[in-house]
Amino acid sequence: MKLLLKNATRLTESNVAENVDILIVDKYIKEISRNISDDTAQVVDCENNMVFPGFIDVHIHLREPGGEHKETIESGTKAAARGGFTTVCAMPNTSPVPDSEESVKALLNKINESAVVRVLPYAAITKDLNGEVLNDIKQIADMGVFAFTDDGVGIQTADLMLRAMKEAAAANVSVVAHCEDNSIVYSGVVHLGNVSDRIDLPGIPSLSESVQIARDVLLAEATGAHYHVCHVSTKESVRVIRDAKKAGIHVTAEVTPHHLLLNEDAVLKDDTNYKMNPPLRSKEDQEALLTGLLDGTIDFIATDHAPHAESEKAKGFLTSPFGIVGLETAFSLLYTYLVKSNKITLRQLVDWLTIKPAEVFGMPYGKLKEKEIADITIVNLEKETKVDKHKFHSKGKNTPFDKWEITSKPVLTISEGKIVYKEDIHD
Incomplete structure (x- = not known):
């Protein structure tokens, strides 16, 4: 299984934002660089979104x-x-x-x-x-x-x-x-x-x-x-x-x-x-x-x-x-x-x-690096909405934050190379 994240923005260790592509093969991050091509991979366009561990x-x-x-x-x-x-x-x-x-x-x-x-x-x-x-x-x-x-x-x-x-x-x-x-x-x-x-x-x-x-x-x-x-x-x-x-x-x-x-x-x-x-x-x-x-x-x-x-x-x-x-x-x-x-x-x-x-x-997670496990979260930092407890996937709706205005939202979650949550990434 291959997954190619195109045009993502990540924070470098020096706290600088840079555009990268990320190639995932099976459970691992195979490559992080610019302009990756792979015709056999499922492609996700992450333009204008941040990518995090x-x-x-x-x-x-x-x-x-x-x-x-x-x-x-x-x-x-x-x-x-x-x-x-x-x-x-x-x-x-x-x-x-x-x-x-x-x-x-x-x-x-x-x-x-x-x-x-x-x-x-x-x-x-x-x-x-x-x-x-x-x-x-x-x-x-x-x-x-x-x-x-x-x-x-x-x-x-x-x-x-x-x-x-x-x-x-x-x-x-x-x-x-x-x-x-x-x-x-x-x-x-x-x-x-x-x-x-x-x-x-x-x-x-x-x-x-x-x-x-x-x-x-x-x-x-x-x-x-x-x-x-x-x-x-x-x-x-x-x-x-x-x-x-x-x-x-x-x-x-x-x-x-x-x-x-x-x-x-x-x-x-x-x-x-x-x-x-x-x-x-x-x-x-x-x-x-x-x-x-x-x-x-x-x-x-x-x-x-x-x-x-x-x-x-x-x-x-x-x-x-x-x-x-x-x-x-x-x-x-x-x-x-x-x-x-x-x-x-x-x-x-x-x-x-x-x-x-x-x-x-001492967990081997939390890293966005080549050869590490492909646990990745993509966030739209500009998305403006409100907390809506009725849209929770949790059975629990008990929150004091219902209807609070928020800017930013996770839009794609990848666990061990597999997409486990996705919404319209460019909405």
């Missing part, structure tokens, strides 16, 4: 098995392809939980049957995500899982996290953590601050996140494990991670598009499209997250794509589930509201969605 998202929820009414591997990966993502890493909050050889093998089989793009599954740190019984990390790691996490539940005891990190270090796999000390969450559903007072809802203190990160970076130092912090949301967390990196501890971190683009002031009423965990924090926290991303304290961006059924989200802030979707809007929103406002550069945005997560986790 396929985007990588290390934090999504596919819900299958067990939560197919929210999302399936097929629908979630179709959403990923529409958003320009060619590699996604699926969290283990499924039923059954991938916490044994049998359940991991079954999940890998489902992925092979249904996934439109590459899916790298997490395995659970503890049995059934119960935070009590440590799984056999070495045995499960040998099956090729991406990393280990208990997803939306912080590991509550230092002893358990210490043992998990020791085993992960020995197996050369990463520990990925949702950081939250349950003893000081106080049944909160929004940030403890202006918003909790304004709409009279119980608040989640910033300290519940940062205090657990502080504990864990010291455990990572003691064990030598790679410790990765999910969806950082507070200025205190940024400070702890920055100090840990300065001390030489192997800690990395991610931030979500919604925490970069929104803060607690956006929550005007009991609208559960704004209910996520960690919650939208203060304006000062939001500014600290962008600063941390720019100075390298935070390594990259991940969506925490978390689809739910509309009936579940309709229950109100107190009882509805946490989470919003993000795969289909991430690039367009970040480009429109951060790149076009000159807060970040296009090169930085692309790196945070490609090469940076690949480097952190």
Whole structure:
């Protein structure tokens, strides 16, 4: 199979835009140069469009098995392809939980049957995500899982996290953590601050996140494990991670598009499209997250794509589930509201969605180079439209960004040399 991308514009390593053709043979990029000709290849004219490495998202929820009414591997990966993502890493909050050889093998089989793009599954740190019984990390790691996490539940005891990190270090796999000390969450559903007072809802203190990160970076130092912090949301967390990196501890971190683009002031009423965990924090926290991303304290961006059924989200802030979707809007929103406002550069945005997560986790993806795997995303940076949740390929429509105006849109996604999403590229 051959695919020839003509007249594409790419960013060079020196951040200069140049026009190139890209010849793909089977799963690999065969040649990148000008004026390539091949009469046996399928030709796609990419004139006036940018070409990037396929985007990588290390934090999504596919819900299958067990939560197919929210999302399936097929629908979630179709959403990923529409958003320009060619590699996604699926969290283990499924039923059954991938916490044994049998359940991991079954999940890998489902992925092979249904996934439109590459899916790298997490395995659970503890049995059934119960935070009590440590799984056999070495045995499960040998099956090729991406990393280990208990997803939306912080590991509550230092002893358990210490043992998990020791085993992960020995197996050369990463520990990925949702950081939250349950003893000081106080049944909160929004940030403890202006918003909790304004709409009279119980608040989640910033300290519940940062205090657990502080504990864990010291455990990572003691064990030598790679410790990765999910969806950082507070200025205190940024400070702890920055100090840990300065001390030489192997800690990395991610931030979500919604925490970069929104803060607690956006929550005007009991609208559960704004209910996520960690919650939208203060304006000062939001500014600290962008600063941390720019100075390298935070390594990259991940969506925490978390689809739910509309009936579940309709229950109100107190009882509805946490989470919003993000795969289909991430690039367009970040480009429109951060790149076009000159807060970040296009090169930085692309790196945070490609090469940076690949480097952190040692993945051979995120590169637009000859002889590399042909994971490619083509984006029309001039396309003006609005977010329309009814057009999502995801089953989840739970987004606070519906009807937001955006400039730019992924129009063609190629995974391992195969076109997995395409719309009118010159519309």
